Amino acid sequence: xxxxxxxxxxxxxxxxxxxxxxxxxxxxxxAVRRLGLMVFAAFAVWSILxxxxxxxxxxxxxxxxxxxxxxxxxxxxxxSFTLTTYLRFRDLExxxxxxxxxxxxxxxGPPQPRVAVPEQEQPYAxx
Amino acid sequence: xxxxxxxxxxxxxxxxxxxxxxxxxxxxxEEQVIGNVIAEVLTAFDQVVCVDDGSSDRSAQVAARAGARxxxxxxxxxxxxxxxxxxxxxxxxxxxxxxxxFDADGQHQVADALGMxxxxxxxxxxxxxxxxxxxxxxxxxFVKKLVLRAAVGYTNATTHTxxxxxxxxxxxxDRHVLGQxxxxxxxxxxxxxxxxxxxxxxxxxxxxxxHILYSDYSRAKGxxxxxxxxxxxxxxLR
Numbered sequence: 116x117x118x119x120x121x122x123x124x125x126x127x128x129x130x131x132x133x134x135x136x137x138x139x140x141x142x143x144x145x146a147v148r149r150l151g152l153m154v155f156a157a158f159a160v161w162s163i164l165x166x167x168x169x170x171x172x173x174x175x176x177x178x179x180x181x182x183x184x185x186x187x188x189x190x191x192x193x194x195s196f197t198l199t200t201y202l203r204f205r206d207l208e209x210x211x212x213x214x215x216x217x218x219x220x221x222x223x224g225p226p227q228p229r230v231a232v233p234e235q236e237q238p239y240a241x242x
Numbered sequence: 243x244x245x246x247x248x249x250x251x252x253x254x255x256x257x258x259x260x261x262x263x264x265x266x267x268x269x270x271x272e273e274q275v276i277g278n279v280i281a282e283v284l285t286a287f288d289q290v291v292c293v294d295d296g297s298s299d300r301s302a303q304v305a306a307r308a309g310a311r312x313x314x315x316x317x318x319x320x321x322x323x324x325x326x327x328x329x330x331x332x333x334x335x336x337x338x339x340x341x342x343x344f345d346a347d348g349q350h351q352v353a354d355a356l357g358m359x360x361x362x363x364x365x366x367x368x369x370x371x372x373x374x375x376x377x378x379x380x381x382x383x384f385v386k387k388l389v390l391r392a393a394v395g396y397t398n399a400t401t402h403t404x405x406x407x408x409x410x411x412x413x414x415x416d417r418h419v420l421g422q423x424x425x426x427x428x429x430x431x432x433x434x435x436x437x438x439x440x441x442x443x444x445x446x447x448x449x450x451x452x453h454i455l456y457s458d459y460s461r462a463k464g465x466x467x468x469x470x471x472x473x474x475x476x477x478x479l480r
Binding site for chain 2: 208209212215216218219220222223225226
């Protein structure tokens with residue numbers, strides 16, 4: 116099993132992102148995500164200037180080549196993007212559902228009991 | 243006897259009719275059958291609210307003419323959302339004691355609905371779930387039966403409930419319990435969500451044998467079995 120280290124790392128990252136994204140709401144997680152993005156961008160620049168860094172990482176975690184490493188990283192990034200987007204859409208859906216429901220209920224007015232039309236009033240019991 | 247004409251076009255409730263219950267019918271593109279369904283429900287129940295979920299046909303007009311109150315979603319949100327809207331509508335009526343959820347496609351029987359409300363009234367439980375698997379009257383296809391059994395197995399495993407039929411649209415709920423429910427699953431996963439919330443609320447519940455009438459119409463309109471996969475995904479990723 117040559118690829119065990121990378122498999123462990125990938126599975127850990129996938130699970131962590133999933134758990135984080137499923138739990139994370141509010142200011143701090145958002146800040147963490149943005150910091151993460153900045154670190155990611157900085158690293159991207161670094162790896163453009165010194166491409167061999169990918170090879171070093173790849174060797175460190177037990178993947179053959181840097182290009183493979185980039186692919187794995189992309190898979191993880193894409194998965195987390197999909198999840199975030201899904202959850203964001205769910206949240207959005209929840210909001211506009213609340214809005215649409217409010218509109219519908221206001222338009223329908225309060226539920227009134229069925230009442231007899233006054234001008235046709237007649238004793239019911241004897242009819 | 244000449245029946246009294248009512249403000250909404252119906253006739254005066256006769257004796258023995260159910261007046262403290264709102265029948266909630268989620269409605270989406272059922273103009274062919276909804277008129278008859280409402281007429282039948284109105285033979286026993288006084289108050290029917292149809293939540294029209296942005297139908298593109300004349301369902302809402304047909305329902306209103308048949309004597310139901312109609313709440314119209316401005317756009318299609320899903321059956322779960324329609325149910326929650328119906329719940330909130332019923333809760334805004336201080337005289338409401340019970341609600342009954344009823345399907346628009348004519349596969350439920352009014353007699354079953356009456357029996358379920360009677361059991362609530364007798365204090366037997368706070369929630370009565372309809373189940374098509376308690377007797378042999380309903381005849382789902384083999385595959386449908388299999389999927390429904392799997393669904394109820396999943397629901398039982400993930401909630402604190404023991405049911406025989408999780409995706410049955412016929413339910414009777416006491417006002418006290420209704421106030422604690424909040425359906426967030428707009429799609430079809432709401433059925434399991436509802437069961438989970440009722441289980442979590444520790445409300446007492448019973449199942450009532452109901453007859454699901456599978457007509458060609460309801461079969462054509464009913465849930466595609468593929469949708470059970472979507473429901474499962476919705477439940478896991480909530």
